[in-house]
Amino acid sequence: MKVQVTLLSEPPRMFELDGRLGWTVMQLANAGARGVATIKHPAPRWSGYVHALRKMGFQIDTIMEPHDGPYPGQHARYRLACDVQIKALGAEVQQ
Template identity: 65%
Template sequence: MQIQVTLALSEQSRTFELKGRLGWAMVQLANAGAKGVTPIERPAPRWSGYVFDLREMGIPIATHLEPHEGSYPGTHARYVLSCDAKVDLLGQEASA
């Protein structure tokens, strides 16, 4: 998957391309909107790694910790994109 992302950051916008799992993660975040996404809802091997790499590129992503019950109670992360984003798929069909 290869996508083009345009972020609306305050008075300016920024456009760049992402591919592979980073592109997939960005699509998930953009589609989730203000609700955000958790690794429980959208399983993937390295959500924290994808978020780290996207933040390194200057993409504002907030992390909210949420409690969970079950056999292994504790907390999990909910990742929320902190700006408006327009995502366009380059050359193939998008799957979110």
């Protein structure tokens, strides 16, 4: 998967992201204000992908939420806190 992401900051910045970074931005953008809870959308390295995107200038909020079950604890919910435009580059982009 390869996407072109325009970070609508001042001035706007454009990135071409592929693989899991492109996938992560798509997931966050599609989730909107509710964000993505890692416990419901497991991925190998959510925290790593979010860290890399933050270093590029993307504003992403982290909200820690409690959960019950056999292994109670906390999980992260990530929410994109900036405006972006995403354009698919290639035919295999999945949302």
